[in-house]
Amino acid sequence: MNLNLEESLALAKRAGADEVEVYAVSTRSIGIEIKRDTIELALEGIVQGLGIRAIVNGAVGYASTNREERISDAATLAVKTAKIRKSNPKWKELPSNTEHPTVKGLYDKKTEDSSVEDCINHALELIRGAAGTIETHPVTGKLTCTTTEHEILNTNNVSKREKTTAADAFIETISTRGGQTATAYDFEVSREIGKINFHRIGKNAAELSRRSLGPTKVLPETTTVLLQPMAVADLIEHTFISALSAENVQKNRSNLKGKLQTEIAKEELTVIDDGLMTGGLRSAATDDEGTPSQRTRVIEDGVLQTYLYDKYTADQDETMSTANAIRYTYNQTPVISTRNFTIQYPDSRVIEETDEGVIIHTLIGAHTANPITGDFSVEARNSFIIRGGEITEPIKTLMIPGNIFGLLQNISGAGSDVKNLGSIITPTLRIENMKIV
Amino acid sequence: MGGTWGLVTTEDLDGTREACKEAVRLAHTAGERSTRDRIELAPIEKPVVKNLPRIRVDPEDIDIEEKIQLVREISKSAQKPGISSVHTVYAESEVSVEYRNSDGVEAGYTLPRIGFSITAVARENGNYQAARESCFAISGFELFERKDPLAIASKTADTAKSLLHAEGARGGVMPVILDPELAGVFIHEAVGHAAEADHVLEGDSVFSGRLNTKVGSPLVTVHDDPTLHEYGYYPFDDEGAMPKRTVVIENGVLKNYLHNRETAGKLGGVSCNARAQGYSPPIVRMSNTYIDNGDSTFEEMLEDIECGVYLIGSRGGQVDPGDGIFQFNAERGYLIEDHEQKALLKDVSLSGNILEILNEVVAVGSDLKMHPGQCGKAGQVVPVSDGSPHILVKRAIVGGSG
Numbered sequence: 027m028n029l030n031l032e033e034s035l036a037l038a039k040r041a042g043a044d045e046v047e048v049y050a051v052s053t054r055s056i057g058i059e060i061k062r063d064t065i066e067l068a069l070e071g072i073v074q075g076l077g078i079r080a081i082v083n084g085a086v087g088y089a090s091t092n093r094e095e096r097i098s099d100a101a102t103l104a105v106k107t108a109k110i111r112k113s114n115p116k117w118k119e120l121p122s123n124t125e126h127p128t129v130k131g132l133y134d135k136k137t138e139d140s141s142v143e144d145c146i147n148h149a150l151e152l153i154r155g156a157a158g159t160i161e162t163h164p165v166t167g168k169l170t171c172t173t174t175e176h177e178i179l180n181t182n183n184v185s186k187r188e189k190t191t192a193a194d195a196f197i198e199t200i201s202t203r204g205g206q207t208a209t210a211y212d213f214e215v216s217r218e219i220g221k222i223n224f225h226r227i228g229k230n231a232a233e234l235s236r237r238s239l240g241p242t243k244v245l246p247e248t249t250t251v252l253l254q255p256m257a258v259a260d261l262i263e264h265t266f267i268s269a270l271s272a273e274n275v276q277k278n279r280s281n282l283k284g285k286l287q288t289e290i291a292k293e294e295l296t297v298i299d300d301g302l303m304t305g306g307l308r309s310a311a312t313d314d315e316g317t318p319s320q321r322t323r324v325i326e327d328g329v330l331q332t333y334l335y336d337k338y339t340a341d342q343d344e345t346m347s348t349a350n351a352i353r354y355t356y357n358q359t360p361v362i363s364t365r366n367f368t369i370q371y372p373d374s375r376v377i378e379e380t381d382e383g384v385i386i387h388t389l390i391g392a393h394t395a396n397p398i399t400g401d402f403s404v405e406a407r408n409s410f411i412i413r414g415g416e417i418t419e420p421i422k423t424l425m426i427p428g429n430i431f432g433l434l435q436n437i438s439g440a441g442s443d444v445k446n447l448g449s450i451i452t453p454t455l456r457i458e459n460m461k462i463v
Numbered sequence: 464m465g466g467t468w469g470l471v472t473t474e475d476l477d478g479t480r481e482a483c484k485e486a487v488r489l490a491h492t493a494g495e496r497s498t499r500d501r502i503e504l505a506p507i508e509k510p511v512v513k514n515l516p517r518i519r520v521d522p523e524d525i526d527i528e529e530k531i532q533l534v535r536e537i538s539k540s541a542q543k544p545g546i547s548s549v550h551t552v553y554a555e556s557e558v559s560v561e562y563r564n565s566d567g568v569e570a571g572y573t574l575p576r577i578g579f580s581i582t583a584v585a586r587e588n589g590n591y592q593a594a595r596e597s598c599f600a601i602s603g604f605e606l607f608e609r610k611d612p613l614a615i616a617s618k619t620a621d622t623a624k625s626l627l628h629a630e631g632a633r634g635g636v637m638p639v640i641l642d643p644e645l646a647g648v649f650i651h652e653a654v655g656h657a658a659e660a661d662h663v664l665e666g667d668s669v670f671s672g673r674l675n676t677k678v679g680s681p682l683v684t685v686h687d688d689p690t691l692h693e694y695g696y697y698p699f700d701d702e703g704a705m706p707k708r709t710v711v712i713e714n715g716v717l718k719n720y721l722h723n724r725e726t727a728g729k730l731g732g733v734s735c736n737a738r739a740q741g742y743s744p745p746i747v748r749m750s751n752t753y754i755d756n757g758d759s760t761f762e763e764m765l766e767d768i769e770c771g772v773y774l775i776g777s778r779g780g781q782v783d784p785g786d787g788i789f790q791f792n793a794e795r796g797y798l799i800e801d802h803e804q805k806a807l808l809k810d811v812s813l814s815g816n817i818l819e820i821l822n823e824v825v826a827v828g829s830d831l832k833m834h835p836g837q838c839g840k841a842g843q844v845v846p847v848s849d850g851s852p853h854i855l856v857k858r859a860i861v862g863g864s865g
Contacts, residue, residue: 059744061499062665064466067744068493070485071472092474110527142489146496165667165785166841200666200785209667209785246634278547279584281591394779394792396810398584398593401631403812403862405790407783423788425814425862427634463634463862 030097031179034078037101039181043080043087043108045120046101047180049314050076051356053172056142058149060167060197063157065149068142075356080104084117090357118341121316122182129319131305134218137191138173145171148195148224155228156199161239162232165209167197171219176314184316192307193219194448197228201235208420210235210408211388215448217305234387238408241422244462250383250438251426251460252376252412255445258369258452260392261402265430268397270324271362272339279398281431282330289328291434294372297325299334301349301365307448308365313349315360322348324367336362369452371440376456378415379439384424384462385410385417385454400430425463433457466499472742505727505734510562510570510699516692520604522555522577533607537581540616545624547586551616553579554599560701568703576694576846577606578835581616585623592626592809594619594794595778599835599846601696626795629809632863638771638799639813639859640764643832645793646851648777650754651838652791653817654685655849657784658711658719659736659747659840660726669787669817670717678717679821682757685712687721689735689750693848694835701745702737709733711752715821723747740843749838754851757827764826764855765802772861773797773804774811777834782817790814812862820859828852 031048038046052074059067075092078100087108089100149169156164170193177187196213212231214222253261274280282290301319303309312318315337323331335343336351339362351360377385387408395402406424410417441454469489471482522530530553538551554577561571578599585592596619598610641649662668670678689697689706699705702724710718720730723737726747738748773796780791796808833850 058493061661064499065493065497066466066499067468067470068489069470069472069744070489071470072474073472074474107527110531142492146493150496163666165665198667202666207669207785209783277550278586279550279591279593284589390783390788391779391781391790391792391812391814393781394790394812396593396778398591399810401810401864403790403792403810403864405781405788405814407786407788423814423816423860425634425790425812425860427631427810427812427862427864429864461634463860 031076031177034076034097034101035179035181037098038078038080038105041102041105043082043105045081045181047079047120047178047315048076049176049178049353049356051174051176053174055170055172056140056145058145058169060149060153060164062165063153063163065146068146070142077356078104079359080108081117081120082108083113085111085114086359087111088359116342117338120180120182121184121337121347123318124183126186126311126318127302129302129304129309129311132188132190132217132309134191137171137193137217137219140171140219145169148219151224152195152197152228155225156197156232158229159232159236161203162199162201162236164228165198165200167195169195178312178314178316180316186312186316188310190217190310192217193222195222195224195227197231199231199235201239203239206239208235208238210238215307215446217307234408238420241420243422244411244424246463248459248461250380251457251462252380252383252385252454253457254385254387254454255443255447255452257386257389258455259447259450260389261404261430262450264392265395265397265400265402267364269400270334272333272335272343273362275333276339276342281398281400282333285330286332287329290330290431291325291328292437293328295325295328295434295437296370298322298368298370299324299348299350299365300368303366306366307446313351314353315351317347317349317351319349319365334362334364336360364449367450369450371437371453371455373440373442373453376439376441376454377412377417380412380415380456383412384421385412402430403427427461427463436460465494465501467493467497468744469493470744502725503728504724505722507702507704507724507734509568510703510705512570512572512698515572515698516601516696518575518603522575522604525604537579537612537616540613541581541583541620543620545585545587546583546620548584550582551579562699562703564703570699570703572698574601575603576600577602577604579612581619583620583623585627587627590627592623594622594626599694601692601694622795625807626809629795629807632772632796632808632811632861634862636858636860638768639856639861640773641854641856642775643830643851643853644834645774645777646754646854647834647849648780648791650685650851651749651752651847651849652780652782653789653820654711655687655749655752656782657787657817658721660720660722660730660732661747662784663720664726664729667785669784670720673717676717677715678818679712679715680824681715682827683712683715683821683824684755685752686755687711687736687749687752691751693751693833695750695847697750700735700737701739702734704735704737706750707733707735721747721749738845740845743843746841746843748840748845749847751833751848753831753833753849754827754854756829756831756852759826759828759855761828761853764853765799765804767826767855768799768802771799772808772811773799774813787817788814789817808863810864813859814862815860820856823857823859824854825857826855828854
């Protein structure tokens with residue numbers, strides 16, 4: 027499919043749009059899937075398509091297609107849907123800034139050139155990593171290697187094309203002893219396939235599932251809880267991010283409304299949403315509606331500095347977009363989400379400093395949290411008792427109820443184990459006075 | 464090829480021939496490096512598309528302005544005093560499936576799906592509470608006559624407002640009554656996933672090696688039935704197999720796993736649960752999964768509880784089928800004290816171990832109700848439904864913020 031973006035733009039303009047934006051994406055991917063201790067499936071695929079956003083009297087219409095011969099229909103439909111909607115006097119304009127920063131480390135030739143055979147070798151390395159641990163074998167795993175080209179064009183002269191690569195791998199392992207079982211999971215993601223340590227992913231998961239065998243029960247109490255990076259990211263993603271969205275604030279469904287420049291977290295906490303991070307998985311020259319990327323200080327010394335904006339919500343608050351318009355697919359309009367959401371807290375030897383508490387590797391059910399109130403009640407997986415500064419026995423079942431806004435005020439430390447989980451980058455956080463059930 | 468699959472996806476219909484060749488190459492390439500046992504696909508009968516749901520009003524015949532008007536009215540019905548935000552989504556889709564395989568199977572069908580969801584947020588003195596209802600079906604536009612969307616929207620707003628004054632649940636181990644929606648999520652998450660034969664083969668299911676053994680209370684019977692015209696219905700599955708009802712648990716005894724052709728070829732069993740999102744690989748999935756009716760009444764269940772919780776609605780759940788650990792969240796609940804429904808509770812969740820909780824089911828109602836939903840597994844999302852009558856669980860771990 028050879029998509030002619032200028033032509034789509036002109037078509038929609040001719041159909042009666044005041045402004046038009048075209049977003050096109052093409053992703054080529056190779057995937058290798060693992061079942062138990064060997065390879066089950068190799069896959070190759072290309073996804074490509076374009077979406078047309080047309081604005082008529084401030085009302086937005088959208089249509090998308092993955093077929094060249096339907097582009098003209100899509101352009102007409104985008105305009106038609108905009109015309110049906112009520113005019114919106116609050117609409118100002120699409121982004122018009124045409125100067126873009128350069129971000130490093132987003133494309134890697136070796137990743138683009140990786141063959142199915144190369145990927146199979148990496149997958150076997152993943153399996154070997156897990157195989158070295160007794161009583162343990164892989165359950166399932168997957169390696170994906172993608173090359174993406176995307177382009178944004180609008181009638182305000184924004185025109186940007188970028189090519190990026192990414193690779194990720196995960197494995198889940200199960201350990202068995204007697205009639206008992208325990209599972210664990212680990213993954214890594216990078217713009218460069220060469221930076222992923224496949225063996226280590228397998229080894230980490232296998233050792234963790236084995237260490238989780240033979241768990242003890244714990245009684246409900248209030249204690250110190252150490253949330254490891256995956257648990258922090260899971261919780262933040264499902265309880266906190268939506269409250270930062272300017273759209274949710276403006277629509278009265280955010281707990282952070284009216285909290286700008288107030289202390290919402292422990293003083294030592296700083297959060298930077300970085301669209302310019304070298305090699306970041308959410309880095310790019312612009313966001314997905316063409317606003318130049320930037321580094322946004324979201325929380326500084328515990329104080330909320332800004333919400334996350336796209337162009338439209340920024341215009342409503344008479345401020346600048348923070349370049350947080352994100353698209354997960356070409357067939358939907360951009361939504362407000364994070365770039366590389368980086369959690370910073372002074373690090374120390376958090377485990378050694380903890381006399382009594384629990385440490386939690388992963389959570390189950392974070393997506394069931396209440397994104398408006400920030401209340402959650404989640405089950406911990408691969409959790410252990412900490413006694414005298416040491417990780418000891420695994421815990422059988424552990425539920426942690428709480429509220430993210432309360433949790434942010436109760437942080438008392440962070441590890442030096444910063445992990446990049448794709449869109450969230452965080453160390454282990456230590457939380458005081460958490461309930462466990 | 465041997466024990467491995469090759470899969471190529473393309474959106475270029477003219478390139479199908481090339482894609483087929485490339486898929487064979489991938490299967491070979493992976494096969495050379497894999498020690499996986501040879502795949503023997505279970506045989507299936509050729510599909511005959513029949514008994515399709517009857518669609519009365521094709522959504523395409525309704526003008527888009529009428530649809531926008533409907534969304535406005537639904538929103539308006541929820542915009543009451545005290546409600547700070549209303550979010551309404553209308554969605555319709557029509558999916559056409561064409562299936563071919565090298566055994567000469569050729570079949571196709573088209574199914575329309577339609578529905579709406581509404582989220583209402585209530586605010587009072589900086590306290591926010593949200594409630595969400597949705598109504599989706601395999602149906603035409605007549606869905607909006609069958610269901611009263613304005614009443615549903617109004618009720619959602621009332622629920623959000625009432626939650627402003629709800630208490631946080633006190634966590635602990637206690638008896639619980641689950642309403643049909645939550646019990647449906649429970650049976651889907653806690654039982655359905657563990658009964659998927661791919662998990663069993665991976666050694667990642669607490670049901671491994673337990674066929675024909677007792678896994679729960681004799682009151683519990685669980686079916687998966689893709690022939691029902693509920694949200695998880697299909698005329699044939701994504702490997703071309705005709706839908707059939709599977710008895711997963713009968714009177715507490717595990718009877719069958721759910722299969723695709725590969726797992727049925729390995730373990731024996733009937734293959735009719737292969738499903739794929741778009742052109743992803745078809746894997747073992749549920750369809751319409753439910754706990755069958757018993758004969759208890761809600762009042763009898765209350766009689767049994769001195770101090771416990773009645774859990775209502777669902778915000779979703781998750782399970783680790785290998786550990787048998789599950790967690791899910793109710794939208795709201797009521798405290799039960801001295802056999803009576805008392806204070807409203809918010810943000811209450813349930814977790815535990817599949818096998819333990821199935822054994823703790825001490826009463827099953829006779830008011831089975833199905834709910835539509837979306838189920839994610841291995842990165843693929845497919846439409847499903849799940850359901851149950853009210854059930855009483857003697858001992859369960861309840862979590863909450865109170």
